[in-house]
């Protein structure tokens with residue numbers, strides 16, 4: 001069967017199919033560097049597993065306290081090797097990225113301390129953790145007397161070194177740098193840029209604890225923020241590093257001191273990393289770690305495809321398809337409610353799971369505005385799988401990400417275009 005025929009089974013018309021073909025010719029040369037990064041990272045992960053002496057015994061489960069869970073302990077050793085850190089905490093008891101960040105912050109801050117962000121306001125759910133924004137949450141850092149301030153980026157999205165110098169004070173104990181864009185329309189930062197920012201911050205305050213919110217950034221480059229001076233990097237296992245296979249989890253990699261303090265918040269002071277049963281999760285955490293670099297690359301290739309197509313259709317896309325990527329997200333500014341709904345409907349209909357569902361905007365815990373989310377994922381809420389979401393607010397930007405393989409990401413984008421076309425919202 002020819003490929004246009006199989007796309008017809010998805011009700012993709014000739015014009016949309018051809019647009020996809022054209023895109024693929026145009027983006028070919030941007031795929032190669034992504035594959036090179038992937039190869040290096042895949043080998044890095046295999047080497048880390050070999051050096052840690054991973055055995056079939058590591059895949060077994062423990063229950064109860066989880067004392068002497070060698071699978072869990074060795075996985076944490078693997079993460080420390082991959083990220084070049086002294087230690088790590090990689091647990092299925094860490095529910096999500098926000099939880100991991102919460103542990104890292106609460107574990108390493110004391111009443112009277114301040115957090116400073118040199119890259120603008122953090123991700124929506126982290127604002128709730130800090131205790132700012134429209135809905136300061138119960139139990140936030142603010143309630144414990146921990147302050148927060150930030151410097152915005154300059155208009156061209158460079159770091160505002162002057163504002164950063166002024167913003168870092170005697171009280172500043174922790175610097176929080178978000179690598180990815182989150183739901184902001186700013187760009188993501190390269191590890192190199194983060195390294196330069198860290199050097200600058202160290203010149204002002206040598207002993208600051210530097211934390212990088214690494215969500216969506218893992219394996220998009222061949223080095224990680226912990227290799228350029230960050231004390232901690234933190235993320236979610238239902239994004240890049242779980243490879244689409246981890247069923248739940250979060251990680252913190254960093255110095256023994258920082259990781260240990262975070263662990264004492266996850267479990268209890270004195271218990272730290274010694275308890276926490278892996279239950280039946282070790283196998284999927286190892287498999288996910290193993291596949292993560294490749295899956296991340298597939299998602300990045302899908303994002304390049306999305307960027308070309310939507311730029312061709314006249315929308316503002318970020319990053320552009322020729323630009324270097326430091327996370328897996330493609331932001332597409334759709335500028336209307338109808339287009340945002342239609343785009344998400346198209347992505348949803350491409351799912352291997354829940355393809356018959358129509359996404360609608362709804363309130364989400366930790367977010368200010370309503371959110372529309374599309375994603376027929378195997379793992380609930382997984383955003384390394386084909387997904388798109390966006391806050392239901394001006395300028396109606398959709399954040400597209402994932403696809404466990406490039407073909408799925410491509411199908412999703414073609415179906416979103418078809419949906420917009422069917423709804424009379426674009427012309428081809």
Ligand SMILES: *Cc1c(COP(=O)(O)O)cnc(C)c1O
Pocket residue numbers: 096097098099123125126178180181182213215216236
């Ligand atoms: C996803 C994300 C988080 C955490 O989100 P969870 O949904 O709790 O995993 C934090 N920061 C950024 C930049 C993110 O993209």
